[in-house]
Amino acid sequence: MRVSKSYTKLIILLIFLLIAVLVLNLSLGSVRIPINDIFEALTSFNPDKGTNHYIVLQYRLPKAITAVLVGSGLGASGLLMQTLFRNPLAGPYVLGLSSGASLGVALVILGSSLFGGYLGSLLLSKWSITIASSIGSFLVLLAVLAASIRVKNTMAILIIGLMFASVTAAIVSVLSYFSSAEQLQRYIFWSFGSLGDLSWTEIRVFLCIFAVGLLLSILSIKPLNSLLLGQDYAKSLGVNINSSRLVIIVATSLLAGSITAFAGPIAFIGLAVPHLTKLLINTSNHKIIVPAVLFTGAILMLICDTIAQLPYSVYTLPINAVTSLIGAPVVIWLLMRKKKLFV
Amino acid sequence: MSKLKEQQQHIVLEVNELVIGYQSKKRVAEIAHNINFSLKKGELIGLIGSNGIGKSTLIKTLTKSLSKLSGKIQINGKAIESYDANSLAQQLSVVFSKKTISSNLTVEEVIALGRQPYTNWIGSITQQDLNKIEEVLELIQIQDLRSKKCHELSDGQLQKVMLARAFAQDTDLIILDEPTTHLDLYHKVYILKLLKRLAETTQKTILFSTHEINVALSLCDQLIVMKKEGTLFGTPEELTQTSSLNDLFPEDLIYFDLASKTFKVK
Numbered sequence: 001m002r003v004s005k006s007y008t009k010l011i012i013l014l015i016f017l018l019i020a021v022l023v024l025n026l027s028l029g030s031v032r033i034p035i036n037d038i039f040e041a042l043t044s045f046n047p048d049k050g051t052n053h054y055i056v057l058q059y060r061l062p063k064a065i066t067a068v069l070v071g072s073g074l075g076a077s078g079l080l081m082q083t084l085f086r087n088p089l090a091g092p093y094v095l096g097l098s099s100g101a102s103l104g105v106a107l108v109i110l111g112s113s114l115f116g117g118y119l120g121s122l123l124l125s126k127w128s129i130t131i132a133s134s135i136g137s138f139l140v141l142l143a144v145l146a147a148s149i150r151v152k153n154t155m156a157i158l159i160i161g162l163m164f165a166s167v168t169a170a171i172v173s174v175l176s177y178f179s180s181a182e183q184l185q186r187y188i189f190w191s192f193g194s195l196g197d198l199s200w201t202e203i204r205v206f207l208c209i210f211a212v213g214l215l216l217s218i219l220s221i222k223p224l225n226s227l228l229l230g231q232d233y234a235k236s237l238g239v240n241i242n243s244s245r246l247v248i249i250v251a252t253s254l255l256a257g258s259i260t261a262f263a264g265p266i267a268f269i270g271l272a273v274p275h276l277t278k279l280l281i282n283t284s285n286h287k288i289i290v291p292a293v294l295f296t297g298a299i300l301m302l303i304c305d306t307i308a309q310l311p312y313s314v315y316t317l318p319i320n321a322v323t324s325l326i327g328a329p330v331v332i333w334l335l336m337r338k339k340k341l342f343v
Numbered sequence: 344m345s346k347l348k349e350q351q352q353h354i355v356l357e358v359n360e361l362v363i364g365y366q367s368k369k370r371v372a373e374i375a376h377n378i379n380f381s382l383k384k385g386e387l388i389g390l391i392g393s394n395g396i397g398k399s400t401l402i403k404t405l406t407k408s409l410s411k412l413s414g415k416i417q418i419n420g421k422a423i424e425s426y427d428a429n430s431l432a433q434q435l436s437v438v439f440s441k442k443t444i445s446s447n448l449t450v451e452e453v454i455a456l457g458r459q460p461y462t463n464w465i466g467s468i469t470q471q472d473l474n475k476i477e478e479v480l481e482l483i484q485i486q487d488l489r490s491k492k493c494h495e496l497s498d499g500q501l502q503k504v505m506l507a508r509a510f511a512q513d514t515d516l517i518i519l520d521e522p523t524t525h526l527d528l529y530h531k532v533y534i535l536k537l538l539k540r541l542a543e544t545t546q547k548t549i550l551f552s553t554h555e556i557n558v559a560l561s562l563c564d565q566l567i568v569m570k571k572e573g574t575l576f577g578t579p580e581e582l583t584q585t586s587s588l589n590d591l592f593p594e595d596l597i598y599f600d601l602a603s604k605t606f607k608v609k
Binding site: 086218219221222225226228229230231232233235236237238239240278282283284285287 | 406408428429430431432433435436437439441443444445447448452453456457459460462464465466508512
């Protein structure tokens with residue numbers, strides 16, 4: 001499809017907006033750091049220059065990068081799912097990925113007492129939660145892939161994903177029933193999501209998985225566009241539906257799976273960002289909308305994170321609550337104005 | 344003149360001893376057999392038959408979304424199985440009867456998607472593609488619709504756009520599954536007359552299934568008639584003269600009136 005110039009302008013605008021929000025995010029927090037200091041810290045880090053440089057590089061920058069990855073990744077995978085399933089209510093988690101991750105984490109946190117002693121405390125280390133959540137979403141991914149190879153009907157895959165989600169949710173509630181209050185609290189805190197816990201090493205791993213997912217999403221742009229005509233038309237245009245579907249599902253799983261592993265099950269963004277983007281840029285052309293969701297997702301996530309850290313206070317709100325509190329009214333407002341929702 | 348005739352003799356789609364139906368692990372359900380026809384360049388061909396006789400199954404088989412049970416299907420002299428997905432998309436375009444397209448696409452975007460078999464990995468549109476899109480917009484006279492979104496179109500306009508998309512795909516053979524359902528009588532005739540004109544001017548072979556038998560009889564070069572007893576192929580004149588259409592439907596309600604060459608209610 002054609003990319004007209006007006007869209008290029010909008011994308012450039014989004015990039016500027018992203019930079020502005022990024023700087024704002026780095027600057028605001030429990031202490032305000034002047035913009036000069038931020039640039040200095042980024043260009044020529046000087047440990048003697050005091051705490052500001054340290055805060056920016058070791059605390060705020062990793063968090064901002066996580067926010068960018070989480071927002072853009074969820075936006076992109078939400079878009080992929082909405083186009084694949086032709087359903088405006090689909091999101092990155094419709095395939096049951098976050099439920100798989102939740103199950104993995106629940107087994108580690110809530111089940112750790114079963115193992116007891118040294119093994120139990122080993123299980124509770126931070127990487128173990130990341131690994132458990134990755135294994136959980138990976139297993140669900142395998143199950144969904146196995147189903148999608150056997151099942152020809154795309155709608156059936158959606159329903160199978162939902163079924164996985166409810167089975168895992170059921171197991172989690174059984175586990176919760178037998179858990180102590182302390183364990184439950186830990187699990188609930190994980191389910192709130194968090195952007196601020198990642199070290200630079202973790203961010204590197206996150207970035208690598210993210211890059212593969214993003215690459216696969218970009219490779220899916222052409223089949224995604226033909227899917228806008230419906231599966232029959234896509235097929236008649238020479239698209240291999242089964243392999244394209246597989247690439248789209250793997251891309252979504254890598255993006256959403258790594259996000260859940262490193263930042264917890266972040267709600268709402270994946271569902272809302274594609275709609276927000278389409279309301280801003282009135283097109284369904286994936287050559288425009290894929291880059292656009294990456295930027296809108298990152299911007300929205302950075303805004304949510306800036307609000308969540310409650311500038312000038314020592315408190316931080318759960319990011320999951322903020323995304324919905326900020327995002328839902330915005331989507332409602334935009335829909336009331338434009339009145340139409342498209343896949 | 345002789346050269347033109349020679350070109351017209353070129354066979355685009357040839358079907359021999361085709362058996363169609365559904366195959367599952369446990370059983371084979373045959374729907375129709377002994378189907379033979381050959382469609383030439385620039386012809387408009389109607390596919391008629393009562394509901395449930397297998398028109399859709401035949402179209403699905405011809406467009407390779409369903410495997411044939413046995414027999415031969417050849418497009419431009421090559422067996423349909425030997426084409427990979429993308430090269431088949433350069434030989435055959437399809438207009439489906441179900442409305443499945445995303446209504447947020449503009450007319451131009453829908454038509455541009457017809458160029459996909461020729462574009463690179465990310466679907467970039469070249470100047471050549473743009474020229475083709477212009478040509479098709481003009482051919483079907485929908486230039487004024489180009490930047491409209493599909494949800495703003497009437498059913499008749501949308502059908503013209505889907506037709507334009509198929510022509511943008513620039514294939515020798517175009518197959519349409521009931522292109523006139525959902526349309527009023529005027530637009531039914533309009534679309535079918537348009538198909539006739541397009542087949543003549545572009546020299547593409549157009550096959551469509553329809554329930555508009557009276558219109559099909561007066562417009563088509565050839566007809567494929569699917570009946571319980573078997574599948575016939577011939578010109579409208581041949582078919583009406585040999586009274587082949589008399590038993591197209593169960594004869595308790597309607598009959599074929601030879602004098603007026605139309606179906607009438609008893």
